[in-house]
Amino acid sequence: MTPPPGSLLAAQELRKAYGPTVALDGAEFSIHPGEVVAVMGPSGSGKSTLLHCLAGIVPPDSGSITYNGRELATMSDAQRSALRRSEFGFVFQFGQLVPELTCVENVALPLRLNGTSRKEAERTALTWMERLEVDDLRKKRPGEVSGGQGQRVAVARALVTSPRMLFADEPTGALDSLNGERVMELLTDAARSTNAAVVLVTHEARVAAYSDREIVVRDGKSRDMERVV
């Protein structure tokens, strides 16, 4: 199976079942550098499973996932973990910030884990917090900031390592409409400015409207809507 030319991440014929429940049933996916692709579909359709497989968090039962020309299945667990730490960024709906750390320490955390000095990591963290318009929260702890602010801090943390891939699973699901849209604006602007590719799982059309194109997952099967119209 050959990934589409120029794609950064591509998946073909993905199958994944949890016991008798089929989550993915031949799903396909591909994304190019700098592209924002929305993954849509009803609840339980397999959207999040697809994201977890693409990010190397959950191995598929069969099928191929290629990142930058390398098959994820051929990598060791340690190699996949290193890849996630250095080249992938993640934004989820809830509970991603460490409550004991300040916001700037949270944002700096991925760099610290990669061995960057505290001073250097926090300096870089602060530039990302400025871009996400939350630099004034640097000394606050996650419990002291609003949901929208916390989510922007989480986006800053996801981007602090300048990942080539950003995985966002319902990143605005817990936010009101205005905050959600601002997060999407800042997230997509920041990702585009660094040419990062974004996989955006959402069931909200207004969020998907920030993407370049969408694929729809239904009953574990994916459909690339660009090829439909």
Added chain:
Amino acid sequence: MSIGHTLLGLLESGPCHGYDLKRAFDEKFGHDRPLHYGQVYSTMSRLLKHGLVEVEGIEPGGGPERKRYAITEAGITDVQQWLATPEKPEPYLQSTLYTKVVLALLTRRNAADILDTQRAEHLRMMRILTDRKRKGDLADQLICDHALFHLEADLRWLELTAARLDKLAEVVVK
């Protein structure tokens, strides 16, 4: 949109020429559909006939004469009444899309395909509007949001219908 009432409302802030009215209208309300000069002048003639505006002065020029219009008391009352009357909500019961889905089921075509194609078309429009919103001012944001919320409502219907296609088929093909 009632062009007459809108022009009348714009005139309430002070007398002006037909050309200036057109410019004000296009700037505030006509981004995608600017008024034709003919529309402005025919509307102003009608408003004049009904006593809602009056000609305050005529300036001769190299081209056609330029009339300066002013709103009358009757015109102000008319604007007030129009603003205070609620717009009739659209009942949305004559949906072409619904008809297409039912016909597809009746003729044993793939109704899910129709819904998917429509969803892609809606999202395409939502992307254009979202982009315009990002680049625009608050007025742009508000008008785009109005459109985006309507498109979003359509999309929710598309989702719901897609999830109920099997049951709908049973009812329709009976």
